[in-house]
Amino acid sequence: MATKDMGAAEFSKVKVNCGRLMQSLHEVCEFGTGERWGSAPTETGMSRLALSDSDKQARDWFVHTTEQLGCRVTVDSMGNIFAVRPGRSGHNAPATFTGSHLDTQPTGGRYDGILGIHAGVEMLRVLQDLDIQTEYPVGVVNWTNEEGARFPKSMMSSGVWAGDIPEEDAHNLQEVGGGSATVKSELQRIGYLGTVPASHKAMPMAAHFELHIEQGPILEGEQKKIGVVTGVQAYKWFTLDIKGRDAHTGTTPFEARADALLLAARMIVHAQHLAASKGALASTGILNTFPGSTNTVPGHVRFSLDIRAPLDTTVDELEATLRQDFEVLARGEATAYASCPPHQGLPLSVSWQTDTVSPATRFHPNCIAAVRDAAHSVLSPLSSSPTDLVRDITSGAGHDSVYASRHCPTSMIFVSCRDGISHNPLEYCSPEDCSLGAEVLCQAILRYDQLRSTAAV
Amino acid sequence: MATKDMGAAEFSKVKVNCGRLMQSLHEVCEFGTGERWGSAPTETGMSRLALSDSDKQARDWFVHTTEQLGCRVTVDSMGNIFAVRPGRSGHNAPATFTGSHLDTQPTGGRYDGILGIHAGVEMLRVLQDLDIQTEYPVGVVNWTNEEGARFPKSMMSSGVWAGDIPEEDAHNLQEVGGGSATVKSELQRIGYLGTVPASHKAMPMAAHFELHIEQGPILEGEQKKIGVVTGVQAYKWFTLDIKGRDAHTGTTPFEARADALLLAARMIVHAQHLAASKGALASTGILNTFPGSTNTVPGHVRFSLDIRAPLDTTVDELEATLRQDFEVLARGEATAYASCPPHQGLPLSVSWQTDTVSPATRFHPNCIAAVRDAAHSVLSPLSSSPTDLVRDITSGAGHDSVYASRHCPTSMIFVSCRDGISHNPLEYCSPEDCSLGAEVLCQAILRYDQLRSTAAV
Structure with a gap:
């Protein structure tokens, strides 16, 4: 099946395997529950600080898994990992990406960032399951140190990619808490200091989508299933x-x-x-x-x-x-x-x-439309008025999509998290909501690929 | 010269060697200016945390110096060091002590505690210079961890001596800041875990005097030279x-x-x-x-x-x-x-x-009187109304004298410090005031010895 031929009926066949997604999510979350930093361990939380040993384990899993799924993997000089699945044509064109991050806060949850990466991997699996050929390459990117917890600059490596943070400044950042490790020394230590420059010039993206938990109480309070993110505060x-x-x-x-x-x-x-x-x-x-x-x-x-x-x-x-x-x-x-x-x-x-x-960020109308259309399509089997389950939303938190949006069309998909709690071991998103979000992501990427192939955006 | 024969004329001959006192004070303060803890070094400050390497250096100096001056030195199970100079008679009677502490805050000054110990050592030198024989033994005690900075219990080891802090609790205290050292492990490491029990029963004291900087602005503000400390808040x-x-x-x-x-x-x-x-x-x-x-x-x-x-x-x-x-x-x-x-x-x-x-502490009238009389005697060459340069004062800070006072008559002598600043590298007491305080201490101890020998207190 080629995306350029897909209509509403074909899009409705694009289903995420919820069990597989949750298994992947929870297996890989074992990398990061053992080490703690500044607080007592909990059963459900995560402590996968950027460029720690457990971050390396999660990265190794990501590289191995995406290669198995037919991707070509590139690591740049900030340790950002780009896994790209070839398209039917347009081999030299930039990929349509989905991206997020595998690092967490010192006492973080299992969904912030992590869900976005696993949903991207699940998308690759769905494409393989259904033998879908995208017109252009599609990719999944894991951005280094989104949290800014261990090294105190958030969205650090998408910021370097965007040219907004000098690479040298990022490389020289020292870990908080009095340790002597720097970003560069830790990239070297765990083997993720790539040779490709961290830059939108060396690794351009056609678009960037990101699935994320809302990290706030709005969707849950209004009983919405999907937030179409139009910008970031x-x-x-x-x-x-x-x-x-x-x-x-x-x-x-x-x-x-x-x-x-x-x-x-x-x-x-x-x-x-x-x-x-x-x-x-x-x-x-x-x-x-x-x-x-x-x-x-x-x-x-x-x-x-x-x-x-x-x-x-x-x-x-x-x-x-x-x-x-x-x-x-x-x-x-x-x-x-x-x-x-x-x-x-x-x-x-x-x-x-x-x-x-x-600064405040406004996302791209084409990407916002792709997310909105995908959300309506995904939710239509669940409700006679699927639009009631969707709302536009402004993100309260910064995300790698902020920097991505400076050099390519971008939007995000929010799913609700219990009690709006995030950056906390109690963070929780139901398997159903994880799945819905991943399905919206998958369809949004395919819809954007279709848009690229038909309208040459 | 025997104390029991001393009158006003003899007391007026008891002079402190200011140059020698200041030299001793500043030489030994070299133990503790090199290491820092939580703050940047300064030229004038001290960081001699209890039971650190520099505390060991200062203790070694104290033991060596007091032994050279004819004292018998006892180290108890809390590392308190008692240096006792024999008396003319009453060999088995407890000594009249002066005491204070050699440890400091992490960014402390050169006088808090330290002045009291050095004034005690200067007293031993003056007794030797003038060949004064006290009736009863006199001693100098260095109390362990008065500050409670590294191990978070202030006046820790005088508290154990007094029976108010269980020795086991004190031994097991862990250093602040996440380190694993305990009081006992550090006493062992630096060689100051004595075998004599830390107790007023094993090491009784006939009285306890302490010279200390005021650490507040009152004396300086009122242009008083000596504070006769009547109690502690x-x-x-x-x-x-x-x-x-x-x-x-x-x-x-x-x-x-x-x-x-x-x-x-x-x-x-x-x-x-x-x-x-x-x-x-x-x-x-x-x-x-x-x-x-x-x-x-x-x-x-x-x-x-x-x-x-x-x-x-x-x-x-x-x-x-x-x-x-x-x-x-x-x-x-x-x-x-x-x-x-x-x-x-x-x-x-x-x-x-x-x-x-x-709790609030009231010092003993006999000791208070000894300090007051000594102050008037010391200040009479400086002023036609020496009483105007002396005032009674309540200590705002806790001192080892608080615990000492629970088992023997006690008082303290305050001298002013510049701008009332203490627990700060800027802490300063002029050589003149250090000397005056040491002289009052010396005379107070001799007066109390005289009182013991004549009135059998």
Whole structure:
């Protein structure tokens, strides 16, 4: 069967093998449940940090499996792995890709990123089962260090591919937590430092689709099965350093203190109140106190700040206000939007470092249409009004699709996850929803291939 | 010269050699400026963590020096080192001790604890210089791990000596920061696990004096030279665990979060406001976030809480109110004493662990009188009204003298430190003030010996 000849009847035959998908998902998730980082193990969670031994195991599985399924595998200089299945024609044309990531948070779940890769592999199996010949090559890409957990830059290697993050910066990133490993040293160690440059020029993509759990509560709350992702909200990541003065906790009156932790606490409370008032998000995930002793007032605190909103202007305004307000708080005064009273004490200093700037992203109408059409087709056997089970959605999280979209048409497919929980061992997506998502992905890729072959997009 | 024959004229001859004291202080401070822990090195600071290699160097110096000065040295099972100079009679009677500690905070100064030990050694030198024979033995004791920085229990080994901390608990204490060393393993490693039981029964003391920097701004602010310490304020140390839920920072609306760090921040702000309103202190020196990733809302935060006040009842009331209020804050509500507005989100749990309880301490009138008389004697050549340069003072910090005072008459001598700064590399006490303090110490010990020999206290 050739995609260019497929009509509605043929598309409806494109079915995912749910049991096979779930088996693949859970077998490979064994790579990453053994090692833990900063938290106690759980039965269901994952800790597959980028470029760790368990990441290598999962990569080896990916390379082996896609080669068995007839793909040609390319590893680039960031360890991104591109598995490409040849098309009927257009051998030299770029592939239509689906991609996601195999790495996880230190106490992550089994679906974030992982589902997208396994759904891509399942797609290759379905194509083989049904002996479908795509017109153009199709591929699956595993992007390195999407999470930015071990090496603190999220969507790192799709960012290098897109030319937005210098490869040298990424290679030199050091692991958090005081270790000496860098991205490059770990790529070398696990054997995934490829020779092809990590670049959209060396490895162009005709399109990029990505299946992902929503990681939020919207689809579940509205009882939708599929989210057609039309874009991604803007976000910025910062590291803040608060400098005060170490002092004895028993002998230093409040008015003689420059307590960096008290100030950080006021900033964290203030940032969240201010963000909420603007329909934005603000979060601190990492905070370290120095010198770190019960009876020493910390003279230095470093913390992360993650701010997000659907519009770039909202993020920019929030950042600007916080920069002003943090100076006010550092002087011990109250801010205009009073989330905390003023405090006694000496003035402190605040410095900001911008780690990541990810502007709001709009996905491509052709890809969005392919996902929407695929979702309606997949859901029509389940409901007399399949459109009721589908909604357009903006992603709250960043994904590799953000960088992909800068150099090729892109869209994403969301499926719901229980209670909206993600980055947590309790993360869960039902086998039925995993399967539906994979089926929408498969059909969207085929529909896009058909579009390419008929309309020369 | 025998102490029992000394009058005002003889006491006035008891002079400290300032140059020798400062040389000793600064030479030995070389043991501990090389190694750092959690912070960058500075030129003036110290990092001599308890039972580290540099602590061993300083201990070796102490043993060697006091033996050279005619002392008999005993090391007990907590590594406390007692150096005793024989008296004219009363060979079997307990010594009149001065004591303090050679360990420091991770980014400590050169005077906290250290001055007290070196002043004790200087006292031994002065006794030798002047060929003074005390009636009873006098001694200098170096207490192990007063700071509680590396092994998180302050005044640990005087506490074991006093019978208030079980030796086994102290021996099994693990170092903070994830290392595997225990107090006992480190005592063994550096060769300071003595065979004499750490107990006031095995090593009784007739009295305990301690010279220490004030570590606060009072003496300096009032231009006093000597603080006669009449007691120590009460304090309690706690470790709090806040449990919420790990969640993705980009996809989880505030109302669906259980953000352990946001709650901890509100608690820290609230604790300090509430403490200030009651004339007490509250401080957090250590805070850790788990899992510790920029784009994961922390589901678990652990932090230290140190609360202090001159009266036990104030500390108890503050603790009781905080226990109630933290439950209120954990439900997302505002407290009656509104230091922070309520916040959106899911409820969290709070658990408290009590690490240290140190009730308020009243020192002994005989020792207080010895210090006061010595101070007036030492200062009379400097001022026509030496009493104006002396004041009674309550210690804000805990000291080994707290535990000592439970089994023998005790007092302390404070000298001022610049800007009240302590637990900080900038800690500074002028050579003149170090010397004055050492001279008061020396005279106080001799006066107490005289009191023992004449009044049989």
